[in-house]
Every structure is written in structure tokens, then in C-alpha cells.
Amino acid sequence: MKFYFKMLNVLVIAAFSLTLVACNGGNSKGGALKNSAAEKVFVAPGKYDAYYAFISGGFSGQLSVYGLPSGRLFKVIPVFSVDAEKAWGFNEETKPMLQTSHGFIPWDDSHHPDISQTNGELDGRWVFINANNTPRIARISLETFETEEIIEIPNSAGNHSSSFVTENTEYVVAGTRFGVPIPQRDMSIKDYKGNFKAALSFIKVDPKTGHMNLDFQVLMPGFDYDLSHPGRGKSHGWFFFSTYNTEEAHTLLEVNASQNDKDYIAAVNWKKALEFIKQGKYQTMPARYAHNVYSDENHTATSTMEKSVRVLDASKLPGLVYFMPTPKSPHGCDVDPTGEYIVGSGKLAAALTVHSFSKMLKAIENKEFDGEAYGIPILKFESTLAGTVEQPGLGPLHTEFDGKGYAYTTFFISSEVVKWKLGTWEVVDRKPTYYSVGHLMIPGGNSRKPFGKYLVAMNKITKDRYLPTGPEVCQSAQLYDISGDKMEMLLDFPTVGEPHYAAGIPAEIVKKHSKKFFKLEENKHPYATKSEDAGKVVRKGNEVHIYMTMIRSHFSPDNIEGIKVGDKVYFHVTNLEQDYDVPHGIAMIGARTSELLIMPGQTETFVWEPKQVGVWPFYCTDFCSALHQEMQGYVRVSPRNSNVKLSWSLDGE
Amino acid sequence: MKKSKILMMAGSLLLLSLFALPLWNITLEAPQYPDPLGLNIHIDGLQDGNNENDVRNIDLLNHYIGMEHLPKDLPEYHLFPIIVAVMAILGLIIGFTGKPKLYLTWVIVMAILGIAGIYDFYLWLYHYGHNLNPNAILKFVDKNGNPMAYQPPIFGSKQLLNFRVHSFPASGAYVMFLGILMTIWAFITGKKES
Numbered sequence: 004m005k006f007y008f009k010m011l012n013v014l015v016i017a018a019f020s021l022t023l024v025a026c027n028g029g030n031s032k033g034g035a036l037k038n039s040a041a042e043k044v045f046v047a048p049g050k051y052d053a054y055y056a057f058i059s060g061g062f063s064g065q066l067s068v069y070g071l072p073s074g075r076l077f078k079v080i081p082v083f084s085v086d087a088e089k090a091w092g093f094n095e096e097t098k099p100m101l102q103t104s105h106g107f108i109p110w111d112d113s114h115h116p117d118i119s120q121t122n123g124e125l126d127g128r129w130v131f132i133n134a135n136n137t138p139r140i141a142r143i144s145l146e147t148f149e150t151e152e153i154i155e156i157p158n159s160a161g162n163h164s165s166s167f168v169t170e171n172t173e174y175v176v177a178g179t180r181f182g183v184p185i186p187q188r189d190m191s192i193k194d195y196k197g198n199f200k201a202a203l204s205f206i207k208v209d210p211k212t213g214h215m216n217l218d219f220q221v222l223m224p225g226f227d228y229d230l231s232h233p234g235r236g237k238s239h240g241w242f243f244f245s246t247y248n249t250e251e252a253h254t255l256l257e258v259n260a261s262q263n264d265k266d267y268i269a270a271v272n273w274k275k276a277l278e279f280i281k282q283g284k285y286q287t288m289p290a291r292y293a294h295n296v297y298s299d300e301n302h303t304a305t306s307t308m309e310k311s312v313r314v315l316d317a318s319k320l321p322g323l324v325y326f327m328p329t330p331k332s333p334h335g336c337d338v339d340p341t342g343e344y345i346v347g348s349g350k351l352a353a354a355l356t357v358h359s360f361s362k363m364l365k366a367i368e369n370k371e372f373d374g375e376a377y378g379i380p381i382l383k384f385e386s387t388l389a390g391t392v393e394q395p396g397l398g399p400l401h402t403e404f405d406g407k408g409y410a411y412t413t414f415f416i417s418s419e420v421v422k423w424k425l426g427t428w429e430v431v432d433r434k435p436t437y438y439s440v441g442h443l444m445i446p447g448g449n450s451r452k453p454f455g456k457y458l459v460a461m462n463k464i465t466k467d468r469y470l471p472t473g474p475e476v477c478q479s480a481q482l483y484d485i486s487g488d489k490m491e492m493l494l495d496f497p498t499v500g501e502p503h504y505a506a507g508i509p510a511e512i513v514k515k516h517s518k519k520f521f522k523l524e525e526n527k528h529p530y531a532t533k534s535e536d537a538g539k540v541v542r543k544g545n546e547v548h549i550y551m552t553m554i555r556s557h558f559s560p561d562n563i564e565g566i567k568v569g570d571k572v573y574f575h576v577t578n579l580e581q582d583y584d585v586p587h588g589i590a591m592i593g594a595r596t597s598e599l600l601i602m603p604g605q606t607e608t609f610v611w612e613p614k615q616v617g618v619w620p621f622y623c624t625d626f627c628s629a630l631h632q633e634m635q636g637y638v639r640v641s642p643r644n645s646n647v648k649l650s651w652s653l654d655g656e
Numbered sequence: 657m658k659k660s661k662i663l664m665m666a667g668s669l670l671l672l673s674l675f676a677l678p679l680w681n682i683t684l685e686a687p688q689y690p691d692p693l694g695l696n697i698h699i700d701g702l703q704d705g706n707n708e709n710d711v712r713n714i715d716l717l718n719h720y721i722g723m724e725h726l727p728k729d730l731p732e733y734h735l736f737p738i739i740v741a742v743m744a745i746l747g748l749i750i751g752f753t754g755k756p757k758l759y760l761t762w763v764i765v766m767a768i769l770g771i772a773g774i775y776d777f778y779l780w781l782y783h784y785g786h787n788l789n790p791n792a793i794l795k796f797v798d799k800n801g802n803p804m805a806y807q808p809p810i811f812g813s814k815q816l817l818n819f820r821v822h823s824f825p826a827s828g829a830y831v832m833f834l835g836i837l838m839t840i841w842a843f844i845t846g847k848k849e850s
Contacts, residue, residue, distance in 0.1 A: 555716060581709040582716075583691075629720070630793060 061501025182225025403448030405455030446507030561636030588624030667838030668747020722792025
């Protein structure tokens with residue numbers, strides 16, 4: 004009962020402060036304010052934005068690249084969902100990227116991008132992002148802005164507390180939202196409690212190539228692991244996960260997983276885990292998970308099925324994991340730039356709980372425990388508590404930091420961003436969002452060195468904010484200037500899919516490494532054609548391989564005869580251009596696949612299985628040059644039993 | 657050693673820089689080429705001027721107007737290095753003799769060779785600018801109805817279709833000029849010294 008009174012109180016305060024804000028916005032200052040906001044986000048034509056923002060696509064499965072402060076969209080990088088525009092998952096080269104232990108999957112739900120770090124600072128080499136539905140982690144190169152690697156996570160379901168990197172990108176970490184039987188087996192759902200388990204996965208990242216490898220998993224009780232963040236600085240070597248459903252409910256979680264007054268933040272000592280691994284205290288479990296790698300050398304992906312994983316059982320290995328009680332189903336679990344504070348956002352609580360890392364260490368040393376859960380010690384709430392931000396708003400979700408001693412937390416229910424001070428825990432400012440904000444992002448706000456100039460809030464609901472587009476309307480992001488004492492909203496822009504989370508970085512760190520084109524002489528694709536003279540058509544039974552080139556403004560060969568109904572025709576097309584921004588495309592009438600969009604120096608392949616006799620054209624789909632409309636060709640398809648000889652030509656030669 | 661001798665020898669040795677540095681540069685600017693295309697003319701061939709693959713990409717554009725491929729091999733590419741090497745050695749020997757008259761002769765020979773070289777350059781520019789494929793994709797005519805020529809200037813800037821073409825001496829030429837100036841100076845000081 005007391006709790007409800009408190010909630011009511013907060014609601015009244017929140018409503019009151021919203022009114023205040025509305026009044027401020029409504030007076031004559033509004034015009035001048037708007038002008039200065041416009042100037043702050045204006046990036047003149049031909050000028051560059053100061054920051055890249057990598058915003059997750061949520062149920063689009065992709066990762067979008069925006070500029071800040073302008074909010075301009077540059078690119079949507081296909082990751083977990085097929086993309087016909089870029090032939091991702093359609094061409095023969097990228098189909099292996101979407102292979103899983105369940106077969107080829109054309110879609111997923113991408114959530115939390117994180118940029119690689121060195122010494123706790125953003126290094127701008129890779130972005131990692133998780134697939135929530137069929138658990139996977141992807142690595143995207145910031146040289147090519149393309150997905151280079153996807154690794155599936157076994158023993159996981161609802162890969163949500165992912166994909167966050169440690170201070171030197173030693174590991175990218177993935178936690179599971181759903182408890183599941185491990186290993187999977189046929190059993191009654193009613194037997195969830197005590198029998199379902201969860202796995203926290205530590206994926207090792209090769210410091211040179213970025214290649215990922217599932218090093219080990221920590222087997223945990225079957226709670227729901229919601230979000231996570233690495234320790235940094237003094238807490239480097241630890242990883243923190245928020246949990247909910249410590250009730251271990253398996254039905255109507257909305258109610259049944261909201262009963263405990265406190266859930267936990269799990270503190271995992273991964274350096275300790277490495278010691279246990281060294282001592283051989285792991286179990287090698289059979290598992291099946293796909294590991295897909297794309298190479299820029301042969302422009303082709305390969306998919307390998309891995310067969311086992313090393314597992315450390317947290318219940319049996321003292322010192323590996325501790326639980327810090329945190330009120331009411333915490334969502335965000337965020338570590339400040341110094342590594343001292345761990346902020347738990349109890350999404351049903353009326354206060355923010357901040358734990359202290361040094362107090363946690365002391366509590367562990369003094370064994371200040373309050374029981375245990377499945378053999379894992381529960382630390383006393385008061386022993387790790389650094390402070391509480393009282394009545395900051397309703398429904399806290401996620402916190403980031405500006406590096407100047409302030410934290411910024413989103414409040415889903417009261418639709419606002421709240422700025423508060425680390426150490427004193429006092430609220431210093433609040434600004435509304437439109438509406439129902441999920442995560443927020445400050446470039447570098449999840450590292451030792453935040454760039455505390457801008458804050459992006461990502462909203463779940465837009466209702467009346469933009470021109471209506473039928474029942475389905477866009478989701479959005481809002482940009483705030485946080486360089487002053489008070490936050491100022493500058494910009495409101497629509498996003499691709501649902502923006503769950505984002506990662507931002509100064510453009511300077513990334514843009515100089517961006518690749519302009521692939522060198523033709525370095526192309527190791529087995530079907531590459533490096534000059535027009537080398538073009539050919541080869542028949543192997545009913546398989547026909549066309550070695551084709553494209554350059555402004557023709558294909559070579561562009562006339563092909565001798566194809567028959569029932570053939571499986573592979574178009575292996577190489578773009579011979581060696582200049583910046585001269586892609587060519589190709590599409591074949593009736594081919595049951597997407598176009599190819601081929602960058603200079605690259606080779607891609609599509610398959611066409613002609614079903615009808617005739618002469619069928621193909622053409623360039625990317626307006627490449629003044630003679631783009633002339634960039635076309637024909638394939639003659641003869642009956643299955645015809646004697647037409649295989650021949651090909653360009654300009655009759 | 658006399659000052660004039662040193663100047664004469666050093667000046668003629670500077671000619672050797674042409675084995676590394678470009679003699680001339682032609683740059684093509686257009687709106688869709690924020691990094692302009694560039695062609696560096698060396699004594700022994702053509703090289704990319706501003707970006708990787710410039711020669712290749714200039715050729716690619718030239719095919720629209722029916723221009724021949726830029727020459728990968730020319731007699732000049734073999735002849736010029738020999739001339740430059742011989743002149744540098746001659747200059748060195750003449751420097752040793754310390755005879756100002758010979759210095760002057762060297763300068764005059766150098767000037768004649770230079771003018772001949774520029775004339776040769778002009779002939780090639782004319783050749784490429786006018787010898788166009790009759791089946792060219794783009795065929796423009798001037799005000800009088802004559803086929804448009806695409807001859808870059810020998811020195812200066814000129815608009816050719818969407819490109820602003822700049823043709824100027826490059827670093828190698830400047831070093832060579834400096835060398836020649838030094839030999840002229842050698843001649844003057846040499847006369848004073850004697």
C-alpha cells in the first residue's frame with residue numbers, strides 16, 4: 004500500500020514538472036530557442052556531421068548509420084535480415100551469413116550495438132550487435148560498414164543482455180533473457196523452477212582480425228538476464244547483468260515475475276572464470292552453433308557448424324558470481340566512466356539504485372551475505388549500496404554518463420530524460436521525450452571517455468509527432484544538447500525499425516579508415532573475372548557458369564546463347580571499376596532472387612533457373628553513368644533438347 | 657674549388673631528379689570529382705597524378721569521346737631518360753673543365769632540347785585531342801559544325817566538356833629550372849672569376 008502512495012506522489016510531481024516545462028516552452032522565448040536549436044543541428048550542404056550514430060533497427064534486424072547532430076540517415080547495414088537492395092542473404096556469397104543450427108533464417112530482431120574499445124576508449128574498429136530471437140552476435144567492420152561475422156549462441160534464448168564489449172574488446176558478452184532447459188530436451192514447462200537454466204556467453208575477440216570465438220559460458224539459475232555492462236577501470240575484469248523473474252515464473256510473467264521486492268544484479272568475475280578455465284574446472288558440453296565469416300578477400304562467406312562449448316557452473320564455483328539485490332525487475336545495468344558505480348534501473352521502482360564496486364569488494368571480503376540462490380551468494384543490499392536517486396521519475400530503464408560527473412536516465416512511463424549527479428544523487432534537470440523513451444545514448448557514454456555533447460533518446464511511441472502514415476507510424480529518436488547545465492532538445496527524427504539502443508562515436512575516429520573500393524588485383528573470388536578478355540561461359544551438365552564483367556557502360560559478355568530450359572545459370576559478375584562510388588547493379592527478368600549491387604573490384608553471384616523459352620534481357624540497376632540505360636544484354640533460352648551451341652559475345656566479337 | 661664549378665656541376669646534377677619527379681601535371685576537375693583526376697607526365701611514362709588509378713579512370717572517361725587509350729609505351733619514354741642522363745653527365749664534365757663558354761653552350765643545348773620537348777608534348781596533345789573514334793559515344797561539334805577537339809592546353813587552364821583541365825609544370829620541371837638557373841649563374845660568376 005505504501006508503495007502505491009509513493010507512486011502516486013511521484014506521478015503528481017512528474018505531472019507538475021511537465022506542466023512547468025510546457026509553460027516554459029510556450030512563452031515568447033520559444034521562437035529564439037527554436038532558432039538556436041536549428042543552428043545547432045544545421046550541417047551545411049557538403050559539410051560533415053561531427054558524430055556517427057549506429058542505431059539498432061530492432062525488428063528490422065539491421066543497423067542504421069546516422070550523422071549527428073543533423074539526424075541524417077547515411078546507410079542501413081544489413082545484419083540479421085535479408086536485404087534485397089544489397090542482395091544480403093540473396094546472393095550466393097552472403098547466404099552462408101544467415102545460416103544457423105536451425106537452417107537459413109531470413110530475419111531477426113537486432114538490439115544493442117556496441118563499438119569496440121581499447122583501454123576503455125572507443126577505437127572505432129568494429130560494431131557488435133545481437134540478434135535477440137535466434138541468439139547470435141554480429142561483428143560489423145567500420146572500414147567497409149558491412150557485416151563480417153555472425154556467431155550463433157547455443158544454450159541461449161532471447162539473446163537480450165548483449166552485445167557489450169570489455170575494456171580492450173577482450174570479450175563481447177551475450178546473456179540470455181529466457182531460462183531454457185540446458186541442454187534442450189523434452190520436459191514439462193511446469194517444471195521450470197530449478198530445472199531451467201540460463202547461460203552467459205563470453206565470446207573472445209581476436210585483437211587483430213576481430214574474429215570471434217565462443218570461449219566459455221557461465222551456467223546460471225533460470226532467471227531472465229535483461230541487460231549487462233562491463234566493469235571498467237578499477238572494475239575491469241567484472242561484468243554486471245541485471246535480472247528479473249527471479250521468481251522463476253513460466254506463465255503470465257507480467258504478474259508472476261513482478262512479485263519479488265528485489266531482483267538481482269549479477270556480478271560475474273570473468274578474470275576468475277579464466278582461472279577456472281585454466282584449472283580445467285569446466286565441462287565441455289556438446290552444442291551445435293553456426294559460425295559465419297565473410298571475407299573481403301574472396302568476397303564470400305563461409306558457415307561452419309561448431310560442436311561444443313566450455314561451460315562453468317556458477318553454482319559450483321565459489322567466487323565466480325555474486326548477486327546484488329536491486330529493487331523491482333531492473334532493466335539497465337550501467338557502469339559509470341570510473342568503474343565505481345553500477346546503476347540499476349528497477350523498472351517498476353520509484354527510485355534508482357546505485358551500487359558501489361569498492362563496497363561490493365569489501366562486502367565479498369567480509370562475507371556480508373544475505374543467503375544464497377542456487378549456491379550463489381547474495382550480498383546484503385545495504386553493503387553494496389552507494390546511494391539512491393529518490394523519486395526521479397517513473398519506469399527508469401537505462402543510464403549513460405557525460406564524463407563530467409552526471410548521469411542521464413530514461414523513464415519509460417513518465418516519458419522523460421532525467422539528469423542527476425553522481426555522488427550526491429540529486430536530480431538536476433529533466434526534459435520530456437515524445438513518447439515513452441527506451442534507451443538513450445551519449446557517444447562514448449558507455450566507456451571510460453564519454454563525449455558529453457549530445458544525447459540521443461530513442462522512443463517507442465510517436466503518435467502525433469509526424470505526418471500520419473496509416474496505422475503503422477515510425478519510431479523516433481530525439482537529440483539533446485547536454486553541454487550546458489540544462490538539457491536542450493534540438494531535433495526529432497524518425498528511425499529505421501525500432502531503435503532499441505545506439506552507439507555513437509566522433510566521426511574523426513572512423514571516417515579516415517572508411518574504404519573507397521576493393522582492389523581488383525586483390526580479389527580472390529574463385530569466379531572473379533579480372534578483364535573483359537577473361538569473360539566466358541562454362542557448362543557443367545545442367546549448371547552454367549557465366550563469368551561476366553561490368554564497367555561503364557556495358558556488360559561483357561552481353562549476348563549469350565545456348566542456355567536451355569532446366570539449366571541452373573550462375574551469373575558471377577565482377578565490377579571492373581577502380582574508382583570511388585561507381586557501383587553497378589544487375590537484374591535478370593524472371594530470376595527469383597534480388598538484384599546484385601556490386602562495388603568496384605567485387606564479385607557477386609546470383610542464380611537464374613529459366614523456365615521459359617525465349618530471349619530474356621538483363622540490365623544494370625544502379626544509375627552508373629550517362630550510358631546507364633544502354634547497359635543491358637540478352638540471354639537466349641532454348642528448349643531443353645535443343646542443339647544451340649553455347650556462345651557468348653560483346654559487340655559481335 | 658671555384659664557386660662557378662660547383663654551381664655548374666650541382667645545377668646539372670639536379671637534372672637527375674627527373675628520374676623520380678614528374679615533369680608536367682594535367683589535372684581534371686569536375687563537380688562529381690571532388691578529388692580531381694590527375695595525370696603526371698614523367699620522362700619515362702605516365703603515372704597517377706592525384707589518386708590511385710587516375711590514369712585508368714581518365715582512359716575510362718576518354719572512351720566516351722572516342723579518345724585513344726593513353727600511351728603505355730612511346731619512343732620518348734626510352735629516349736628522354738637517355739637525353740637527361742647524358743646532359744647531366746655532360747654538365748658534370750663541363751663543370752670540371754671550368755670553362756664558362758662551355759657552360760653557356762650547355763645552357764643553349766638544354767634550351768633547344770627543352771623547346772623540342774615541349775613541341776613534342778604539344779604534338780601528342782594534338783594527336784590525342786583530335787584523333788577520335790568516328791563511332792564515339794559522345795560527338796559534339798563547335799559553333800562552325802566542326803567536330804569538337806579535346807586537346808588540353810600545353811600551359812594553363814581550359815574547359816573541356818564538364819571538366820576544367822589544368823596543365824602546368826610539376827615538381828621535376830621546377831627542380832630542372834632551378835638547375836638551369838644555377839648553370840646560368842655559373843656562367844656569370846665564371847666569367848667574373850676569370
